[in-house]
Amino acid sequence: MGKEANLVAILEKEQAVFYQMSDRIWDYAELAFAEVQSSALQADFLEQAGFTVQRNLAAIATAFMAEYTAPGQGKKPIIGICGEFDALPAMSQKEDATHREPLQEGGNGHACGHHLLGTAGVAAAFALKQVLEKANLPGTVRYYGCPAEEGFSGKSFLDRAGVFADLDIALCWHPQQYHCIEKSGALANIRLRYRFLGISANPAHSGHLGRSALDAAELMNIGANYLREHMTPDARIHYAYEDAGGKAANVIPAQVEVNYCIRARKMQTVLDLKKRLDKIAQGAALMTETEVEGHVYAAYADYIGNPVVEERMACHLQNGLPLAYTPEEYAYAMAFRNGMGENNMESVRRNYETIAGLQGAALQEKLKQPICDFLLPPLASNGSTDFGDVSYHIPSGQFYAACFPLGAPPHSWQACAVGKSAMAHKGMLLAAKVLAKTAWDFIENPALVPAAKKAMQAQGITAYVSPIAKNVLPGGKICYDNKKG
Ligand SMILES: [Zn+2]
Incomplete structure (x- = not known):
């Protein structure tokens, strides 16, 4: 046999x-x-x-x-x-x-x-x-x-x-x-976390003292949706709330995390889009007087x-x-x-x-x-x-x-x-x-x-460098400094 x-x-x-x-x-x-x-x-x-x-x-x-x-x-x-x-x-x-x-x-x-x-x-x-x-x-x-x-x-x-x-x-x-x-x-793909940090307050009597991380995340998502018209046809962006800041409508959320996924045929296109998405996140933080931190926690060549x-x-x-x-x-x-x-x-x-x-x-x-x-x-x-x-x-x-x-x-x-x-x-x-x-x-x-x-x-394959930073562990664990909230 x-x-x-x-x-x-x-x-x-x-x-x-x-x-x-x-x-x-x-x-x-x-x-x-x-x-x-x-x-x-x-x-x-x-x-x-x-x-x-x-x-x-x-x-x-x-x-x-x-x-x-x-x-x-x-x-x-x-x-x-x-x-x-x-x-x-x-x-x-x-x-x-x-x-x-x-x-x-x-x-x-x-x-x-x-x-x-x-x-x-x-x-x-x-x-x-x-x-x-x-x-x-x-x-x-x-x-x-x-x-x-x-x-x-x-x-x-x-x-x-x-x-x-x-x-x-x-x-x-x-x-x-x-x-x-x-x-x-198969599409190159990166997964990112954007974490907005604001100040919690009661929106009724002290809304002027609060800075909403949820407002920032929502404004970021609007900006990302407007970006779609200006991407190459192979590119895709998806997002989901990892943490929407809690369930109480009478508390201004101090911390919100939104996960993003950017895909395109080649990693370079993905990374170019990431730079623009980072600017959108910073713009949302600027508008709301919050702070934002973002990092890539997974990447697929x-x-x-x-x-x-x-x-x-x-x-x-x-x-x-x-x-x-x-x-x-x-x-x-x-x-x-x-x-x-x-x-x-x-x-x-x-x-x-x-x-x-x-x-x-x-x-x-x-x-x-x-x-x-x-x-x-x-x-x-x-x-x-x-x-x-x-x-x-x-x-x-x-x-x-x-x-x-x-x-x-x-x-x-x-x-x-x-x-x-x-x-x-x-x-x-x-x-x-x-x-x-x-x-x-x-x-x-x-x-x-x-x-x-x-x-x-x-095939002329060039060296691939993963965009995941060295300090990001499997699963995306990374240490944050809580600056506000
Ligand atoms: Zn599968």
């Missing part, structure tokens, strides 16, 4: 173990940097499977690295698979329910499929170790348990600590409603895929399709497909037409299906990924595998609802196979490594 067939056989034999692992992580639904049980479940499993596990990686409690090199063999090439396991706040959803129904009101939920994302990486590393053990070949397989992809760019802090620096190749994937290679271009890695991934993804579903599994997916909103399906239609080039009867046929069953040409994400930071200095590849019904994007309640279904499991198993086979290509044929590095040079 060839090594690729061995990898597939191991993954198929052990599939139930990995389905159980991802189901448990779905149940834990732990948020960024609090993935204690999810991280331990994966780290313990790999340790028991014979990996050397380094916990508390880069002093982040839920980050870990598991690695294996065959005894007596050289370490190179080192292939890293990046995994995730964080859930989203307020996305709790009852499993299999075809309407919005939180499992726990206001609770967390795995609406981005990170329980599948990480587990497929664990499965791939597990299978690779077994094959590497018998193959008598040099090479190292690593799995990185990466916390806090959502909102806090966990990998950018790991990257800053240098934990990916000696990798030859980095691999990742993401659950989606499509199967395809992720094209270079735009993503750059490596053509040599992507070529291998696409080949294995194509070979794994279409996935086989039972009539019951198909009907299950159809129940979600039938309830999908018109806008969601319009977005699928656009991708099928413009990206996949489908037209007429072929397009109608594919749109009627409840699950994507073919490989689309590479698709760029309009979201962001902290894998982008890794892609700037290690030849990297990332792909999507369909785990959600057609029309259900990541961060939808439908994506959470199907998280323990056969559809999700089968997409995850496919992803594990593609990760394992792609990693194996570089171990079995190490000449592919310099080829990938050469391709990276040809």
Whole structure:
């Protein structure tokens, strides 16, 4: 049996173990940097499977690295698979329910499929170790348990600590409603906190003595909304109140914090916009006689895929399709497909037409299906990924595998609802196979490594410097001086 067939056989034999692992992580639904049980479940499993596990990686409690090199063999090439396991706040959803129904009101939920994302990486590393053990070949397989992809760019802090620096190749994937290679271009993204400090007072009898931090934040948001007309079309700005200054209408808020997110195709555009947003914040503070402090607490580089890695991934993804579903599994997916909103399906239609080039009867046929069953040409994400930071200095590849019904994007309640279904499991198993086979290509044929590095040079990638200041810790903790209030 060839090594690729061995990898597939191991993954198929052990599939139930990995389905159980991802189901448990779905149940834990732990948020960024609090993935204690999810991280331990994966780290313990790999340790028991014979990996050397380094916990508390880069002093982040839920980050870990598991690695294996065959005894007596050289370490190179080192292939890293990046995994995730964080859930989203307020996305709790009852499993299999075809309407919005939180499992726990206001609770967390795995609406981005990170329980599948990480587990497929664990499965791939597990299978690779077994094959590497018998193959008598040099090479190292690593799995990185990466916390806090959502909102806090966990990998950018790991990257800053240098934990990916000696990798030859980095691999990742993401659950989606499509199967395809992720094209270079996921948006560069920074997250900022602006904290306004004013003076509290009773607005009835001593309003003239107070200075409202809430007024300042509201004026800042108005200024930011006027900025939109003057941004490049690829740029986006979103904001949310982290702390709106309390619930009492009869107290002038002395402290308000608003979180901002700026995205664009390239980090330089993001940083240019940040300078303008800083001025808007200062203008709002000036108008209200408050003070403002701001800092970047998370940053995601735009993503750059490596053509040599992507070529291998696409080949294995194509070979794994279409996935086989039972009539019951198909009907299950159809129940979600039938309830999908018109806008969601319009977005699928656009991708099928413009990206996949489908037209007429072929397009109608594919749109009627409840699950994507073919490989689309590479698709760029309009979201962001902290894998982008890794892609700037290690030849990297990332792909999507369909785990959600057609029309259900990541961060939808439908994506959470199907998280323990056969559809999700089968997409995850496919992803594990593609990760394992792609990693194996570089171990079995190490000449592919310099080829990938050469391709990276040809892309003209310049050094990436994360805009997160050195004194900002993972999670964004930073010391403030309370000057007023
Ligand atoms: Zn995600």
